[in-house]
Structures are given as structure tokens and as C-alpha cells.
Amino acid sequence: MKGHIRKRGNKYAIVVDLGRDHNGKRKQKWFSGYDRKKDAEKDLPRILNEINQGTFIEPSNETFKTYLEKWIRNKKTQIKPTTLDNYTRMLQNHIIPALGHIKLEKLNRLHLKEFYSMLEEEKELAPSSIKKIHAIVRSALSDAVEDGLIMKNVASGIKTPRIGPSKIKVWDEKQLMTFLNSIKEDPLYIAFHLPAMTGMRRGEVLGLRWQDIDFDQKILRVMQTITTEGFSDAKTQTSDKRTIDLDDVTIMELKKRKKIVAQDKLKAGPAYEDNDLVVCTPLGKPIYPRNYNRKWYNFLEKVDVPKIRVHDLRHTHATLMLLQGIPVKVVSERLGHASIEITLNIYGHLLPSIQKEAIKLFSKNLFENEKKENKNSL
Template sequence: MSGTGRLATSVARVHLVLHDALDRAVKWGLVARNIADAVDPPKPDPVQMSVWTREDVLRFLEEAKSSSYYIVFLIAVTTGMRKGEILGLRWVDVDLENGRVYVRQTLTYVNGQPVFLDPKTNKGKRMVALSPEVVVQLRKYKAIQAKNKLRLGPLYHDNGLVVTRQDGSPASINTLDKQWYALLEQSGVPRIRFHDLRHTHASLLLQQGVHPKIVSERLGHSTINITLDTYSHVLPGLQEQVAKDFGDALFGDTLKKQRIVNDTD
């Protein structure tokens, strides 16, 4: 992305945060109207993304099983959650019985200190359904964490977080990133950013025929238009399959009869 593109993206993000804040102020009666409505934010450059195929995902996850952050990679590619959302996830936000997680906070670091923040938008606070495989791994991870808690006793820093260091303190983003790039080399998959796991999740869902509205809800996009704009490159490739499926459903019986007639001629 060019310098101008990065600036436009930053301004657009500031406008989004300010607009959301002023919306709340209007609801609370603090201001008469949202003056941010009168300003059109700049359009950022199109998102440059790389995504994995299903085979790439499986190859990477197999290599990553030995990593202490395996659960992070697994959650990222199977839910589309952001890195900060995963690292900020607490056990109280996880419903293992029903296979759900609730995104309620994110973790970031400011001057080397962990800081927990609310999601940037209201849609960012969301429920994300988990696959059975992820639920199994979370149960295993929770059991290992419980053993560490017993072993360390009062030395364990219980923050209630799902992903932690061995002593319970918030995970190190630097350590996570180092493991991520090391595993990319070891597994031999295309080199992508961690954030591209989110794009991979969305792209695979759309390729599987999942409705964009569901994809939008899983990602926490403020509108479905963001999802459609971001992943428009995936949708054209689905047109042929949609046309075929529609034709089969509408003319299937007729085509079958024609084939039978042709075969008997």
C-alpha cells in the first residue's frame, strides 16, 4: 500500500471511531446531531491480501501442532477472529457446551504493557460459532492450563484469559509472531501475514457457498457491504457454480429425460 493509501486508511479509521462515538453521544442526548455524517471519509486503497487453500491450511496446522500457540492459529483460521480478539479472549467468553465464543475485548500492548480494549465497533462485539474440532482443542488447552495453575500455585497470574504464558500472564505478541514465521518456513506454505488467516477463513466460507451475511457476522464487519467489497475477488469465481446449480434445480428432470431419449435412439 502506498503512503497516500496508508494515510487514507488511517483517516477512514479515525472517522469510523469518531462517527461511532458521536452516534453514542446523540443517543445519550449530549449533542443534537452527528456532525461526522456531513463528512465523507477518504476511500482507502483496496486491501492487499493473500489467502491459503484448504490444503495449505491443513499442512500448516499439522506443522503447528507442536507450537504452544497452536490454539491461536486454529481459532484464527476457523473463526476469522483478529489476533487481538483471540489474545483478549477469556474463559467466561467461551461456551464449550454450545460451541461458541463471544468477542468482548481485545488485547494490545502500549509501551510494553498489556491493555484491554473494547472492540472498535458495536458489530465487533459478536458471537462466533466454533467447529467441534476447535471445541475439543479448547478443552485440552483448558486442562493443560489448569495443571499449570496447580503447579505454580500463588505464582500463577490468573487473568481468566484463554491464551496465556505458562504463568497465566497475557501472551507475548512478539513470541507469537516469531513462532508464526518459523512455522511458515517449516511447513512450506505460502508466506502470508497472520491477519491473512482472517481473509483465508472468509474466502473459504464464500467458496463453500456460505451466505455473505453470515460471513459478515462472523468477521464482525459493520455492514455486509464491507464484506462484499473486501472479498469481491472470490465471488466472481462462484458465478459458474451458481449458474450450474440453478440450472440443475430448474431443468434437471428435463435434461434427464432428454439424456434417456438420446441414449435409446
């Protein structure tokens, strides 16, 4: 059995000769889609060996979504009804929306790592929930290997967030202001001001449109997000859109940003791609999470503050509000948590110190007012 490389347009293909059929017609198998010739040359020996050994798996166009839907149907007779309900919920709410569009054979470890990171940072799922989701993905891919649909289980060996007390790294007020003041002249300053002052998630900031901001009422509505796969609706499980009140400084910064966008649009002319985005490139195109993170870490290299994740700007916002005595329910609503319990699980460690400060303030106000009243009565 022989094989060779052939160029097709701008790409390369592996062509394997399989001999001739019963009519004497030459049989060939094509493996297309290689961007570089050397990549095809590197893959050729493996394909020939797998065909000779009988271990070659025919590439499939089946998506992960299609496979998972068949997989869960087959699981009905193998697992308990309660477990099946849990699996189905995890598939519908998290796994399929994020990974379902990827072809089963193309799914890789990077896809899964980014998925788990998104669940932790943007969805704010507990480590135990992410581990359960990972177990479902690993089990499904294990069955796909046994059924001969893929060569290996890419979920094996991937580490998920450790279950244990959450250790959130945040800045204090001075550190936050040092950072914000240091990057203030950057055209994309607003992209980092917003999570610090509103508690918005990264995807929510990147998906924010001008039409979602009411400058007169000083509020914004979280209507859409941007993920690694593009735009998605920001609708929550209760179908409510989150509204966030804005302070005067943030309103001022948004107006500054609007002027920058208007200038970019004028300069680009017909080349401008108008998505109505607050955070975008000079040509109006969306900025995706990976590039946003890159910008963040470039800033951190230049500013003398402790290194934290960009998602920790959201945690910083929540922490500073709680330490200033803002009710947990108000903070929970700003963050868009489904329940106050989620907020308490994340920031509950702050409550003892908050209570100490609160009782000091309560006592001070109570007894000072009594002294003033007694003094006035004399």
C-alpha cells in the same frame, strides 16, 4: 557551560552546570532516566550544544492526548466545520485511544508504524482512511515543532498503506491443513487454529477468556482484546458483542487447551497469574502481539507453505467460506464487520468466481430435479 554524568540508583543522569544565581547559589539542570552510562555520555554533547545555541526544548510531561485536545480546539477557527468534525472523529475513535497515553516528547516513528499497522490489520480501515489519520497526526506534530514543544516531526516520511486494489494473500484448503497439522503438537496451537476457523482478529484471540466460551452452545463471545498497550474492551460502535459459532473440531481443540492450562496452573502454583486467558504463557500471563507474531514467523520457517501474514489467517477463513458458497452476510457477521459493505470491499474480487460456481450449482440442481421428476412420472 559544563556537564557531567551522575548515577542515581540504577540509572544515570546528565547534570549541566548553569553558573550561579543572583544570590550566588549554584544552578544545575538534571536530565534523568538513562539506563546506561554510555547513553548519557552520548547525549551530553547534544544537550550542551542545544543550550548554548538556544535551541534546547525543555522536556514536558504533557501527553499526546492533552496536546491533541488543545490542538483541535485551536483548529476551530482555521478549518471548515465539516473538516473539524472529521478530525474530531478520527482523534476520538482512533488516534487518542491508541497513542494518547504516550508523552508528546516520547512519541516516535515505531509508535506510529505499529499504530498504522494495527489500523490496517485489526481495525481493517481502508488505506485512504489511514492516510487521512496520518495526515492529522503529521499536521498536529508539525504545529508542535513550530510551537517549540518538540524538536522534530516524527510522522514525516512514514509510509502508509498504498491506495489501490487490495491484494490479499490467502491459503487454499490444502495449504491451511498442511500448516495446522504441522503445528498441532505445539501448546499454543489453539492461538492459530482460532483465527483460521473463526476469522477472529489477533487481538481478539489473545484476549479470549474461558468465561467467554459456552461449550454447551458451541459459541464464543468476543468481549475483550489485547493490543501492544494491554487489555481493552471489544465493544463495537453499536455496543454489541460479537458471537461466533464454533465447529466440533474447534470445541475439541479448546478442551485440549483447557487441560494444558490446568496443568500449567498446577505446576506453577502461587506463581500462576490467573487472567482466565485461553492463550497465555505457562505462568498465565498475557501473550502480546509482538510475541505472537514472532511465534507465527517461527512456524512459517518450518512449514512448507507460502508466506503470509498472521492476519491473513482471518482472510483465509473468510475467503474459503465465500468460495464454499456461504452467504456474504454470514461471513460479515463472523468477522465482526460494521457493515456488509466492508466485507464486499475486501472480498468483492471473489464474487465473479463465486457467481459462476453458484449458477452452475443452481442450474444443475434445477434441471436434475426436473429430470428426476419426469422420470418418476413415467
